[in-house]
Amino acid sequence: MNKIQIDKLLEGVNTLGIVCNQFGDTGKGKFVDIFASWADIIARGTGGANAGHTIKLGDTEHIFHLIPSGILYDKEGKINIIGTGAAFDPAVIMEEIELLKSTGYTYKNLLISRNAHLVMPQHLLMDRIKESKSDGKIGTTGRGIGPVYVDYYSRNGLVVNDILNKEIFVRKLKKNLNDKTTLLRGYDIAQIEEIMKHKHLGSGKFFDAKEIFNFDAIVDAYMEYGKILENQITDTDSFLREALGKKKILLEGAQGAGLSIDYGTYPYVTASDCTIGGLAKGVGLKVSDVDLTLGIVKAPYMTRVGEGPFPTELGGTKSAEWCGTAGITKDIEKEKFPNASVNETDEFVQGVGIRKAGFEYGATTGRPRRTGWLDLPFLRYTTQFSSKDLIITKLDVMDECENILICNAYTYEGPDFNLGNKILKKGIQIKIAIPDLEVLKYCKPVYKTFKGWLTSIREMREVNQFPEELKAVISFIESETDCKARIVSVGPDRDETIII
Numbered sequence: 001m002n003k004i005q006i007d008k009l010l011e012g013v014n015t016l017g018i019v020c021n022q023f024g025d026t027g028k029g030k031f032v033d034i035f036a037s038w039a040d041i042i043a044r045g046t047g048g049a050n051a052g053h054t055i056k057l058g059d060t061e062h063i064f065h066l067i068p069s070g071i072l073y074d075k076e077g078k079i080n081i082i083g084t085g086a087a088f089d090p091a092v093i094m095e096e097i098e099l100l101k102s103t104g105y106t107y108k109n110l111l112i113s114r115n116a117h118l119v120m121p122q123h124l125l126m127d128r129i130k131e132s133k134s135d136g137k138i139g140t141t142g143r144g145i146g147p148v149y150v151d152y153y154s155r156n157g158l159v160v161n162d163i164l165n166k167e168i169f170v171r172k173l174k175k176n177l178n179d180k181t182t183l184l185r186g187y188d189i190a191q192i193e194e195i196m197k198h199k200h201l202g203s204g205k206f207f208d209a210k211e212i213f214n215f216d217a218i219v220d221a222y223m224e225y226g227k228i229l230e231n232q233i234t235d236t237d238s239f240l241r242e243a244l245g246k247k248k249i250l251l252e253g254a255q256g257a258g259l260s261i262d263y264g265t266y267p268y269v270t271a272s273d274c275t276i277g278g279l280a281k282g283v284g285l286k287v288s289d290v291d292l293t294l295g296i297v298k299a300p301y302m303t304r305v306g307e308g309p310f311p312t313e314l315g316g317t318k319s320a321e322w323c324g325t326a327g328i329t330k331d332i333e334k335e336k337f338p339n340a341s342v343n344e345t346d347e348f349v350q351g352v353g354i355r356k357a358g359f360e361y362g363a364t365t366g367r368p369r370r371t372g373w374l375d376l377p378f379l380r381y382t383t384q385f386s387s388k389d390l391i392i393t394k395l396d397v398m399d400e401c402e403n404i405l406i407c408n409a410y411t412y413e414g415p416d417f418n419l420g421n422k423i424l425k426k427g428i429q430i431k432i433a434i435p436d437l438e439v440l441k442y443c444k445p446v447y448k449t450f451k452g453w454l455t456s457i458r459e460m461r462e463v464n465q466f467p468e469e470l471k472a473v474i475s476f477i478e479s480e481t482d483c484k485a486r487i488v489s490v491g492p493d494r495d496e497t498i499i500i
């Protein structure tokens with residue numbers, strides 16, 4: 001994919017949004033990096049360090065959690081923005097800045113919204129304590145995301161600007177910690193201490209055996225962050241509104257529509273709206289300001305990390321439990337299933353085989369990603385919130401797969417269910433997913449089987465080189481969802497990309 005092709009695809013576009021139509025990890029990092037060559041400004045406006053966006057350049061892999069994936073273009077003067085809707089953890093930024101420095105990259109044009117939500121040790125602690133109980137576990141990334149947005153909505157949150165004003169910071173922090181310490185006193189202090197020893201929580205320096213939080217240590221650390229970051233903290237909302245129509249703006253989504261707090265599989269979701277609506281709002285724009293939204297879709301398989309419904313999961317609950325077991329790593333899977341391939345007859349092992357072939361291990365947590373077949377009812381649902389323009393990624397992972405299944409509908413197999421003023425009855429077919437747990441858990445996929453293409457597509461750079469079997473899969477996705485594949489991705493590298 002070269003500059004001429006990008007310019008042609010984006011003719012007339014000033015503001016472009018890249019979002020995910022599934023459950024995250026579809027290749028946003030790769031595509032934001034690609035389109036950063038076109039953009040002047042790259043901005044994130046949702047989520048926080050729960051994201052893990054990978055950019056592969058030859059043998060080097062860069063994984064960004066909080067810094068936008070356009071940062072590798074900083075030296076060329078491109079501006080990267082962490083917007084107001086994002087959850088900003090200064091400790092993570094420090095780590096990412098160090099990583100950039102050590103690899104010869106710069107961050108001089110990185111701007112941080114003065115109103116972004118401030119992530120603090122108490123958020124990570126609350127997140128991890130809640131997750132340590134099996135009841136109500138979401139399988140979060142442990143980055144404090146839920147609690148930081150809870151504070152925001154309970155009107156008790158801190159914002160980035162507070163780290164520039166000690167008195168205000170101290171006052172707000174006291175208030176913020178008040179309720180939390182009362183609640184935390186009901187927990188085992190040894191467990192709290194253990195959690196707070198984690199390096200993401202300052203390796204124990206924010207813990208106090210009596211008060212739970214070492215107030216002064218938190219104030220000192222955050223004031224120090226303020227000194228380091230003060231020149232980068234600004235009103236990014238106004239900056240972006242001012243740039244609208246004059247500069248090329250690229251909006252980088254985080255997570256995916258299936259994880260959106262507003263549209264996802266609630267309560268197994270993250271805490272911000274991951275659709276283009278949430279993203280535009282999160283950077284201070286209107287959704288109508290976005291000229292083109294490209295929604296990424298992994299195909300012909302898909303993944304999900306953490307708990308939550310996944311009707312097409314290979315191996316069903318066995319897979320969900322295995323992937324949700326603490327301590328399962330890439331190496332353990334390799335040892336336990338050395339020969340698992342994408343063609344296994346046992347569904348669970350086939351899921352492992354696809355995971356291995358696609359390197360589907362979390363970029364943030366290292367957890368195995370649950371794998372399953374592409375779910376078109378879900379895609380029909382999520383594309384209502386992005387656009388009909390798709391980027392299809394990971395096709396190459398299934399190069400050796402003999403039989404490919406695509407879910408084109410669900411059969412509802414549960415008891416009668418009152419769905420508003422309708423009754424859902426056993427046996428009915430559902431073409432557009434209903435994002436309700438009580439429905440999804442009884443949805444059995446109806447599959448259509450396709451012959452695999454059984455050849456490597458990684459070297460192919462034009463769609464007309466594609467085998468007929470692959471063309472059939474892409475056309476089926478397009479016609480069944482009424483979407484258009486604008487780009488297909490045949491490998492993780494920048495050039496392994498084809499514009500249709």
Ligand code: GDP
Pocket residue numbers: 020024025026027028029030051052053054055056358359363393394395396397489490491492493
């Ligand atoms: P993100 O969260 O959406 O940015 O995605 P992640 O970075 O978490 O996961 C996507 C993974 O797939 C990364 O390791 C990418 O390098 C890789 N990737 C992206 N596109 C492709 C592709 O078309 N084929 C293959 N094999 N890997 C890809």
Ligand code: IMO
Pocket residue numbers: 020023024025026050051052053138139140141142143144145146253254255256259268269270271305306307363
């Ligand atoms: P990117 O941007 C995949 C999932 C977690 C969990 C749920 C809630 O790399 O696609 P949270 O920590 O946000 O409270 O966790 O959301 N999750 C992601 N899954 N990709 C992500 O980001 C994710 N960010 C959060 O696994 O199920």
Ligand code: MG
Pocket residue numbers: 024025026051052053054363
């Ligand atoms: Mg990711």
